[in-house]
Amino acid sequence: MTDGTFITLISVGVTFLFMLGVPVLLVIAYWVVGCSFVLGLTLDNMGAELLNVFNKGFALLAMPLFILTGDLINKSGIARRLSDFAYACLGWLRGGLAMASLGACGLFAAISGSNSATTATIGSMLHPEMVKGGYDERFSAATAAAGGTVGIIIPPSIIFIVYGFLMNLPISDLFVAGIIPGALMVIGMQVACWIICRINGWGYLIPLQLNRVLKTAFGAWLGFFAIGLVLWGIYTGKFSPTEAAGVTVGFCIIAGLVSWVLSRVMRQDPGRSWEDKSYAEMLVVEGFTLKQIPGITMRSAEITGILAPLIAISVVMQQILSLLGAQQVIGDFVTAMGGYYAVLFTAMIIVFVSGMVLESLPVTIILAPILAPIAASVGVDPIHFSVIFLVGASIGFITPPYGLNLYVASGVTGVPYFRLLKYTVPYLVALISVWVLVALTPELALFLLPDR
Template sequence: MEDGTLIALISLGVTLLFIIGVPIFLVIGFWVVGCSLVIDFTLANIGVTLFEGLNFFGLLALPLFIMTGDLINAAGIAKRMSDFAYSILGWVRGGLGMATIGACGMFAAISGSNAGTTATIGSIMQPEMAKNNYDERFAAATAAAGGTVGIIIPPSIIFIVYGFLLDLSISDLFVGGMLPGLLMVIAMQLACYIVCKKNGWGNLIKFEPKRIFQTGLKAYLGLIAIGIVIYGIYSGAFSPTEAAGVTVGFCLIAGVLITRQIKLRELPNILLRSGQITGMLAPLIAISVVMQQLLSLLGAGEVVRGWMSAIGDPTFVLIACMMLVLLAGTVLESLPNTIILAPILAPIAYSVGVDPIHFAVIFLVGDAIGFITPPYGLNLYVASGITGIPYFTIVKYVMPYLFALMVAWMIIAFWPPLSTYLVQFSAVG
């Protein structure tokens, strides 16, 4: 039997394993081992590359930002940020929903995780929305949609992985995600306002500058944490890894000594939870490096580039890349989607004149939209899990947000300065 036929059968087999729920690390691992045997690629390479794939200083930011998200939740900082957002927007129709999305943006500016953003802010705000005359299904959808900015507004765990895979400055990627992340928040808030206005959802509160000032004072710890990350990286004072370490230290001190909601006896459980998430992501990153080697040897990039070159027009090439990302995002989580497609599509985008930072933002915004796109839609599952509302019920109510994000994605894709303008002013750009 020819090598191509064997590889096709192996690929079909691991696809079936993925469909029945085998962990993605094992799915990729089986494919890597099987294809290595078919093309007589030494298996010793797998062990060496698994180690070297993680032997990168920038990846230290990954567990640190995961830990930051757990600490700000345990310290009560996330609740204070949510209250602050509500005091600013609660007087507008749909204000609590808009505040939920705003709180997701603030939480994302510290934690860098989409699922963590949905779970943390959703568990706080969804019950509040239900109590304040919002449809509970729409409230769950709002939390799911708000979580999409978790991987776009810096810091971002997936930006770290993308920068590692494509050899790009993680600091530049973080800066490039600022304005697109803000646009996504505004687009979803506008969708929330329109839907709530149409249905009359939400109790209004008075616009009170005093309340805004008071809740802002209570939220100062979260605002300081955001400032540490953004200023430190943007000014060049910290690398992303150093910024993550400083932020973890600040949030730990704030939770233990200022809010006093973190007890020293609880720290092992917090660290264990962060370690468990890191333990799921790190092996997947390592095996992805081996997968990239094999895809390169098999000429996968050349095949896709051949298809794209037939399209010709740079605009249509970019649209084709975006559609591939979106299609893959409907069935894959952001990490395997990035691992498989980014190294293939990025060179194609560069070849038609797309800036590397700009394409990274385009790619990862498409990834983020996949979090609320069925049949996979990780954030939809998370929102369903924390609220008890059936998955497909939430899907129906998330559609206005999905449309808003698609419009924002088109603007990001075809207005490059939104992603690249701030990078030129970065001290590390």
């Protein structure tokens, strides 16, 4: 048999393993090892390439730190305070609690940088509240899944770090470019949510009270400070993304430990409603103890232990695809489409279809080095294209058959995966509409960059 036949058989075999539920890391690793043998590449070469990825990947150090940040703000109770503030602002609208959960996803994403962490945290906190508030449990779970899509767009973003590392682009510029598109994604989903809730009459209304808004905003000050710290440091150039991640982790640890001590001194009861708490009590969150930090760190390390090998093996996969000529084939196909908009929308369709079956990380690592140079050749700004690419990849989080956020939401809410699909459609329409708007309007990504 020819090399092409062997590679085809290997590809079919790993696709079958993927359909059986074998982890993506192992599927890619099996394909890489098999193709390496067929092409006559040694395992020593693969090992050297895997090590080289991290030897030159200083920017990747920000990834585990931002993951740890998300776990710290969740454990400390800061995430709960952010969601309380969002509900105080939006609870007077029909579907206000669901819209607040989407807003809370945006606020949480502005600190954690992770889609799955955003979905899991907000879903576990607000899904029970939404069900008690008269929402359909399937819609509630789908809302948490959809809200998590902004986790990789609103800075800081783990996937923007990976994209910048691969394409040699300033990660700080990528972070800033994601602010407006990420906010538009949240607003678009909130509009879709409001329409669906009005049609179905879901949700109980609460009066809009200035005192409640001010009190919950005051109570969420630690979260706002953490968001401002990250954005200020990166936007002004005071911190690199990696340094910003380290500073934020340090702040969250100090805030969590001090808050735990103060909450015990003040005998704060987290279960009391906002009406019964004084401003002094609202100033302090639940916090955590020194003994809890190793457990929090271990959970973050487990997630990093999944992502880091996937990045490394996907880089080797990209090299093998290049040897096989796959990049040339895809590149010729996209280039043949013609001008600016034809190339741009063809690239968007490829990203969308790929996101239906793969997680955003392998999609980025495999396709970004192929599509980005082609887009640049027809005049698409590299920063603008990065936002277009990753917004499209984020939509894949709620697009079957893969839909990672749907699985996460199903796991934390107990609603079966297939029962969520119907209620993701309005959110998909909203996200795709925003995606097209961002693609057609470069200023939405480039406006906040001073040198663009």
